[in-house]
Amino acid sequence: MTSAPTGDNDxxxxxxxxxxxTVLAVLVFVLAAYLVVRALLRVAPLTMAVIAAxxxxxxxxxxxxxxxxxxVPRSIAALAGLIAVLAVVGAASFLIGRRATSQLGDLQVQAVEGVRRLRHTVADLLPGIDEQRVDELAAELVGGIRSALPSPYAGITSATAxxxxxxxxxxxxxxxxRDGAAMWSWLVEQTPGRVARRIDRAGHAGWRTLAGYTHGIVLVAAVDAIGIGAVLFLLGVPLALSLAVLTFLAAFVxxxxxxxxxxxxxLVTLVTNxxxxxxxxxxxxxxxQQAEGNLLHPLVMRQAVHLHPVVTLLAVSAGTLLGGVAGALIAVPACAVAYQAVLGYREEPQTATIAAPDSPEPAESKTECVE
Structure with a gap:
């Protein structure tokens, strides 16, 4: 009997x-990520302010x-961007915010009543069904609606924060x-040369992903709200405006x-109409939703988010458990940015220079992330 070659054993x-x-590195990364998340949750208002910014x-x-x-000077350009944000938010609040907020209480009541009416309809259509089980499902759905729909009185105690x-x-x-590019350059310069180049590629890949996601999700949310809101207005649903606003906000999850x-x-239409x-x-x-999911979303988000639907669903669930509604909102972009940053860090150096996020012609100078 001959023993296996030494080369094969080696x-x-x-x-x-x-x-x-590899397993040890993954475990260390997961542990580090967990500790970072726990630390960020301890200063949640500060964390959310930075993420929102x-x-x-x-x-x-x-x-x-x-x-x-x-x-245009950097300070004036930055001030113009900030004024644009305030103008859009202020106009939206003035035009629809007050009316929609006044209808939020009615929206919750009508949705809950819709569940109750649906329960009776199901019981009438299916006489042999277990009514106790239907009541349990209806109660669970009512609880979900009450927790999911915003309340005009929620968060009053934390208004100052x-x-x-x-x-x-x-x-x-x-x-x-104003100074984002300079801040990033300073951070990169604090690391060794070869690592600095990799970190620079990772940062720019993540930033391009974040920019693409924010632009795409706003467009998708607007299309959803306009499409469904138009049908509600045509049917004369009393809470059409509030439902359109809810549709727009919900699209971010x-x-x-x-x-x-x-x-x-x-459910609201069932009760009112x-x-x-x-x-x-x-x-x-x-x-x-089918048009958005199969046509618009892949077209708009294809270059920004490369996540499987299962990963997206798990990210939303984990974000909700860790940070509530805010966690659900930021879970998917955080995963997408992290994924593209890792790809950018691992890709081989190229001769092209990576442009800053606000560079004149990023499309000509950036290196593409390979999926």
Whole structure:
């Protein structure tokens, strides 16, 4: 009997060592990520202010970049971007915010009543069904609606903290728009040369992903709200404006948000307009969501988010458990940015120079992330 060649044993040993090293690295990364998340949650208002500032900066960045390319001073360009944000938010609040907020209480009541009416309809159509089980499902759905739909009185006790976080976010937006590229360059310069180049590629890949996501999700949310809201207005649903606003906001939570908003619109229509109009709204919700999911979303988000639907769903669930609604909103962009940053860090150096986020012509100078 002959023993296995020594070379084969050495190769097997090296593979085992590499596998063990990979597993250890993954465990260390997961532990570090957990500790970072726990630390950030302990200063949640500060964390949300920084994240909100980054999202707004990514959204408004093209405007300030265009102004800088036309020789507008950095401070004025950043101030113009900040004013644009305040103008849009202020106009939206003035035009629809007051009316929609006044209808939020009615929206919750009508949605809950819709669940109760749906329960009786199911019991009538299916006489042999276990009514106790139907009651349990209806109670669970009512509880979900009450927790998912915003309340006009929610968060009054934390209004001061929210105002402080908002002001901090606005200040951060101004400085990120004005000095973001310089801040990033300073951070990169603090690391060794070869690692610095990799970190620079990772940062720019993540930033491009964040910018693409913010622009895409706003467009998708607007299309959802306009499509479903138009049907509600045509049918004369009393709470059409509030439902359209809810649809727009819910679109920022992938998969789950659209389902909740569509269910609320259908249930409210069932109570206010009857079964026929409710079926029309349900058909419109399905049509709009299918068009968005199969046509608009892949077209708009293809270059920004490369996540499997299962990963998206798990990210939303984990974000909700860790940070509530705010966690659900930022879970998907955080995962997408992290994924693209890792790809950018691992890709081989190229001769092209990576442009800053607000550079004049990023499309010609950036290196592409390979999926």
């Amino acid at each position: 190769a097997t040993g090296r593979r085992l060592i590499r596998a063990a090293g 980054l999202l707004v900066t990514a959204l408004v960045g093209p405007l300030t970049g265009w102004l800088k390319r036309h020789h 929210a105002l402080a976080a908002t002001l901090l976010a606005l200040v951060l937006v101004f400085f990120f728009l 992938p998969i789950v948000g659209a389902t909740v908003a569509g269910a609320a619109a259908t 009857g079964t026929q109009d409710a079926l029309i709204v349900l058909a419109a919700v399905i049509l709009v």
